[in-house]
Amino acid sequence: MSRIGNNPIALPSGVELKFDNNQVTVKGPKGELVQEVSLIDVKIEDGNVIVSRNGETKEEKAKHGLYRSLISNMIVGVNEGYKTQQQLIGVGYRAIVTGQLLELNLGYSHTIFMQIPSEVKVTTEAVKGQPPLVTFESIDKQLVGQVAAKLRSLRPPEPYKGKGIKFMGEELRRKAGKTAAK
Numbered sequence: 001m002s003r004i005g006n007n008p009i010a011l012p013s014g015v016e017l018k019f020d021n022n023q024v025t026v027k028g029p030k031g032e033l034v035q036e037v038s039l040i041d042v043k044i045e046d047g048n049v050i051v052s053r054n055g056e057t058k059e060e061k062a063k064h065g066l067y068r069s070l071i072s073n074m075i076v077g078v079n080e081g082y083k084t085q086q087q088l089i090g091v092g093y094r095a096i097v098t099g100q101l102l103e104l105n106l107g108y109s110h111t112i113f114m115q116i117p118s119e120v121k122v123t124t125e126a127v128k129g130q131p132p133l134v135t136f137e138s139i140d141k142q143l144v145g146q147v148a149a150k151l152r153s154l155r156p157p158e159p160y161k162g163k164g165i166k167f168m169g170e171e172l173r174r175k176a177g178k179t180a181a182k
Contacts, residue, residue, distance in 0.1 A: 005064030008048035009072045012079050017042070017049055017071075024071055028078025031139045035074060037067045049075070077139035084148045085168035088132040089157070095124045095134050102134070106155040106165070114154070120147050133168070 011017060015028040019042040024035045039060045043050045051068040053060040076082075088095060088106070096103045102114040102122055116122045119140055125133040134151065138144045148167070157164030159175040166172060 090163040
């Protein structure tokens with residue numbers, strides 16, 4: 001029994017949901033998202049979205065909660081949107097945005113250019129005395145997370161000095177250096 005899949009999803013005002021031919025389409029003030037689904041039914045009752053499965057096979061049980069979460073993320077995305085912020089911690093680290101191209105100096109001998117998908121809005125902020133900040137915004141939760149993970153993979157934070165790209169508010173586990181071990 002899927003505990004997540006059985007929970008109804010509240011449908012906010014201004015958001016439309018359509019289910020046709022195993023395809024869920026969600027329209028809202030920020031845009032439109034489409035998701036292919038299989039082995040489940042989607043109904044709207046009393047302003048709530050109900051996701052139900054047709055049978056009791058292992059695959060249907062697994063997809064029940066998955067598709068309920070994906071549909072919920074779509075509804076939140078078209079209504080409010082998703083946003084993630086990352087800090088570039090290190091001497092000389094900086095980021096500049098030109099259209100959908102993110103230009104990064106991350107302590108390597110070369111400049112890194114990262115192409116950002118058109119669905120994601122990227123902004124950078126550099127305040128004196130603070131590490132540079134890169135912000136990604138979109139209606140697609142999966143796409144925002146994927147772009148942020150790609151940026152982090154260019155220079156993951158290291159445990160000794162904490163240099164690298166970290167998410168805003170993330171606590172890093174720091175290690176003691178060689179001299180502290182004696």
